[in-house]
Amino acid sequence: MLTLVTSIIVFGMLVFFHEFGHFIFAKLSDIKVNEFSLGFGPQILKIKLKETEYFIRALPFGGYVKMEGEDSKTTDPRAFNNKPALVRMGVVLAGPIMNFLLAVLLLAIISFSSGIATTSVTVIPGEPAEQAGIRNGDQIYAINNEKVNSWDEIVDIISNKPYEEINITVLRNGDFISYKVNTAAEPQTQRGIIGIKTVVVKHSLSKSLGFGVEKTFWISKMILVGLSQMITGNAKVDVVGPVGMFQIVGEAAKVGIFQLLYIAALISINLGLFNLFPIPALDGGRAIFLLLELLRGKSIDQEKEGLIHFIGFALLMFLMIVVLFKDIKELDLINLMKQFWLKMQ
Incomplete structure (x- = not known):
């Protein structure tokens, strides 16, 4: 029912x-x-x-x-x-x-x-991000000199680079600062991690609408990519x-x-x-x-x-x-x- x-x-x-x-x-x-x-x-x-x-x-x-x-x-x-x-x-x-x-x-x-995951972070004490010099409130701007636009993008890039040295550029008080960070890996999944968490923003009308537009475009893109893969025989x-x-x-x-x-x-x-x-x-x-x-x-x-x-x-x-x-x-x-x-x- x-x-x-x-x-x-x-x-x-x-x-x-x-x-x-x-x-x-x-x-x-x-x-x-x-x-x-x-x-x-x-x-x-x-x-x-x-x-x-x-x-x-x-x-x-x-x-x-x-x-x-x-x-x-x-x-x-x-x-x-x-x-x-x-x-x-x-x-x-x-x-x-x-x-x-x-x-x-x-x-x-x-x-x-429920809140929006931002590119601003909090760091976990003793983990690679803190050891490299990244602080609470830093906004991750780029990884390996490539600009990142969302928390999902940050997670995706770092997850695919376990036990590697990566260059992270953060925005702090209007200044861009770069750090060399040696990634670790989760024991079970072996996904790359550096010990950071996203800062979640709740009850922001403008940010929520922006997220809705961005996510709609992203989902549309993924659907079209999946469809093209089915047509070419690269997906079931x-x-x-x-x-x-x-x-x-x-x-x-x-x-x-x-x-x-x-x-x-x-x-x-x-x-x-x-x-x-x-x-x-x-x-x-x-x-x-x-x-x-x-x-x-x-x-x-x-x-x-x-x-x-x-x-x-x-x-x-x-x-x-x-x-x-x-x-x-x-x-x-x-x-x-x-x-x-x-x-x-």
């Missing part, structure tokens, strides 16, 4: 932000929005405000914004297809952009509450569908709220990147057609474009079904459902 409830909340939030991006940009561009829907299938709730109908539907696996003239020709000047190509591209890309903004917000909330292809994501969200919820928020941010970034791929039926695919329209100086035949998007949508649905069966097989979902049913008796 915890998995079900948290999954509905998380995916509902992700879908809402994505579709709200399309919706609000359309409204700001004076495009007539006929329908805003969260979920698919039978309607649970319907509210009409002015010209727009708002729906909550039974299946929380998506949503949509239905705009006037989006899929058909009309003479209405407020119709989507009668707006300039750049305006339409803004509407299309606003959804993925909102997913990235949501990730920034969630990561900022985490860092605001491992795709998780809705059932698998429900399981991941449920496990995160058991750990704690911050882990749940982090997983939600990670999924939101994945959703934003996925929708930007130049695949028909996705936002990225639609943006490609609009870019071609800008380059050609005239719109592409609406029926031909609609057919291409339909084929793309059908292929995506086929892929989703394949991944769904993969999830069911790996999670042994049938036995889990039997156990749940027996408990309910």
Whole structure:
């Protein structure tokens, strides 16, 4: 039950932000929005405000914004297809952009509450850093003459240099000072250490927002690197569908709220990147057609474009079904459902 409830909340939030991006940009561009829907299938709730109908539907696996003239020709000047190509591209890309903004917000909330690891340090008495001359409050600026920008970067560099002499440049009272430090190693892992701890900053709004932006870019980069490695065959292809994501969200919820928020941010970034791929039926695919329209100086035949998007949508649905069966097989979902049913008796 915890998995079900948290999954509905998380995916509902992700879908809402994505579709709200399309919706609000359309409204700001004076495009007539006929329908805003969260979920698919039978309607649970319907509210009409002015010209727009708002729906909550039974299946929380998506949503949509239905705009006037989006899929058909009309003479209405407020119709989507009668707006300039750049305006339409803004509407299309606003959804993925909102997913990235949501990730920034969630990561900022985490860092605001739990704190941000900085490049300022405290030293452990008797360890290599103190012996070399590094003091509490020093800010590590560079290692081996290469500038470092985060605590994770510092840890990564030092961890890969056990029993080596490294040059550490610190910033102290506005002055740059360099020290030669001989690293030690953890007994079990043999990772390099010098005996320093990060200074954690809590409840800083500006730093938290900066961390959210930086971490969102970093996660996006790692996802794209991983994807390129899968395409080139340098990494194992491992795709998780809705059932698998429900399981991941449920496990995160058991750990704690911050882990749940982090997983939600990670999924939101994945959703934003996925929708930007130049695949028909996705936002990225639609943006490609609009870019071609800008380059050609005239719109592409609406029926031909609609057919291409339909084929793309059908292929995506086929892929989703394949991944769904993969999830069911790996999670042994049938036995889990039997156990749940027996408990309910």
